[in-house]
Amino acid sequence: MALLIYAIAAGTLGARLLANARWVVHAPRSGIVAWQALSSSVVLAVLLAALAAALPFLPLRFLLADVLGAHTITIVEHYRTPLGVWPGVVGLAVTGACAGLLVITAGRCLRAVARARREQREGLRLVGRPHPEGFTVVEDQRPMVYCLPGGPGTVVFTSGALDVLTRRERLLVLGHEHGHLRARHDIALVHSGALTRAFPRLPLFEQAHQHIAILVEMAADDAASSGADRRSLAEALVTLGSGARPEAALGATGTAAVQRVRRLTAPPPSARRGRGALVGALAVVLLSLPVSIALAPALEAAARDCCRLLALGDVPAAHATDGQALARQPSRL
Known part of the structure; x- marks a missing residue:
C-alpha cells in the first residue's frame, strides 16, 4: 500500500x-x-x-x-x-502484462526509429553532398536543419537553409545539432516515448515526454550558444520558421520554437x-x-535478534x- x-x-x-x-x-x-x-x-x-x-x-x-x-x-x-496469496498473484499477473507491454512497445519504437534512420541515410547517400564545414547538403528549397543520431551521427542542411542563414547563424545551428548528437538526446526521447505508448492513459508519462522533448532542444541551444550568441541563434530559429523535419530526426526548429526564442532573447539566468x-x-x-x-x-x-539461530561456533x-x-x-x- x-x-x-x-x-x-x-x-x-x-x-x-x-x-x-x-x-x-x-x-x-x-x-x-x-x-x-x-x-x-x-x-x-x-x-x-x-x-x-x-x-x-x-x-x-x-x-x-x-x-x-x-x-x-x-x-x-x-x-x-x-x-x-491472491494480492501477490494478481499483482504479478498485472505487472507481468505491463512489463511485457513495455518491452514490446520499446522494441517496436527502437525498430521503427532504426528503420527510418537507415532509410534516410540511404537517401542521403544518393542525393546528399558533403559540405566543407562537416555536414550534408540536400537540394530542397524548404529551410530545414536536422540531425540523425546513431553511429557517427549526421547533420543535414537543405539548400534553402543555406540560402537564408548567415555564416554565424549556420555555425550556431550546426552547434545545436552537434549538441543533440553528443548528449544522445534521442535515447531520452525513446525512453519517454516508449512509456507514453505503453501506458497512453497515464498523464504522467505523456507530460514527461512533452517536457523532455522541449528540454532537449533547450539543452542543445545552451550547448551551441552563450552570451551574445544566444540572440543570433534566436534569429536563426526565426529565419528557419517551423522547420519541419523527417521522422526520427532531431532538429533545431519545430519544437516549442516561440518559447525557445523568448528564452534565448531574455537575459540568461545566473x-x-x-x-x-x-x-x-x-x-x-x-x-x-x-x-x-x-x-x-x-x-x-x-x-x-530473538529469531536468529546461533551457529555452532557461537x-x-x-x-x-x-x-x-x-x-x-x-x-x-
Missing part, C-alpha cells in the same frame, strides 16, 4: 511540482534527469509493490533471508497479507553552483525510495553438550 500511495503521489503531485518549477527551464539538462527519474520511480514502485505482495511464495524469499541473515519464516510473516549535484541527489532519492519501502519489512525482520565449548550443539546448528527454515 505504501508503494502504491507513493506511485500515485509521485505521478500527480510530483509531476505538478516539476512542471511548474522555473529552474527546469533555466537548467534543461537537470530537468531532463529529473523527469526521467520521476517517471522511472513510478514504474519501479509499481513493480516492487507486486513483488512485495508475492514475496511469501516467490523463491526470492530464500535469497533475501540469506543476504539479511534472517529466517525465511520471519521474512514471510512480515510480507504476508490478510488476503493470503548559474547556481551545485544545482546539478542537487538534482542528481534528488534523482537518487526518487529511485531509492521505492526500494527502501519495499525492503523495510525485511530489514525489520532481520533486526529481530556456543561456548565448555558449556555446550552434544545435543545443544546439534540443536544449534545453522538451518534454513
Whole structure:
C-alpha cells in the first residue's frame, strides 16, 4: 500500500511540482534527469509493490533471508497479507502484462526509429553532398536543419537553409545539432516515448515526454550558444520558421520554437553552483525510495535478534553438550 500511495503521489503531485518549477527551464539538462527519474520511480514502485505482495511464495524469499541473515519464516510473516496469496498473484499477473507491454512497445519504437534512420541515410547517400564545414547538403528549397543520431551521427542542411542563414547563424545551428548528437538526446526521447505508448492513459508519462522533448532542444541551444550568441541563434530559429523535419530526426526548429526564442532573447539566468549535484541527489532519492519501502519489512525482520539461530561456533565449548550443539546448528527454515 505504501508503494502504491507513493506511485500515485509521485505521478500527480510530483509531476505538478516539476512542471511548474522555473529552474527546469533555466537548467534543461537537470530537468531532463529529473523527469526521467520521476517517471522511472513510478514504474519501479509499481513493480516492487507486486513483488512485495508475492514475496511469501516467490523463491526470492530464500535469497533475501540469506543476504539479511534472517529466517525465511520471519521474512514471510512480515510480507504476508490478510488476503493470503491472491494480492501477490494478481499483482504479478498485472505487472507481468505491463512489463511485457513495455518491452514490446520499446522494441517496436527502437525498430521503427532504426528503420527510418537507415532509410534516410540511404537517401542521403544518393542525393546528399558533403559540405566543407562537416555536414550534408540536400537540394530542397524548404529551410530545414536536422540531425540523425546513431553511429557517427549526421547533420543535414537543405539548400534553402543555406540560402537564408548567415555564416554565424549556420555555425550556431550546426552547434545545436552537434549538441543533440553528443548528449544522445534521442535515447531520452525513446525512453519517454516508449512509456507514453505503453501506458497512453497515464498523464504522467505523456507530460514527461512533452517536457523532455522541449528540454532537449533547450539543452542543445545552451550547448551551441552563450552570451551574445544566444540572440543570433534566436534569429536563426526565426529565419528557419517551423522547420519541419523527417521522422526520427532531431532538429533545431519545430519544437516549442516561440518559447525557445523568448528564452534565448531574455537575459540568461545566473548559474547556481551545485544545482546539478542537487538534482542528481534528488534523482537518487526518487529511485531509492521505492526500494527502501519495499525492503523495510525485511530489514525489520532481520533486526529481530530473538529469531536468529546461533551457529555452532557461537556456543561456548565448555558449556555446550552434544545435543545443544546439534540443536544449534545453522538451518534454513
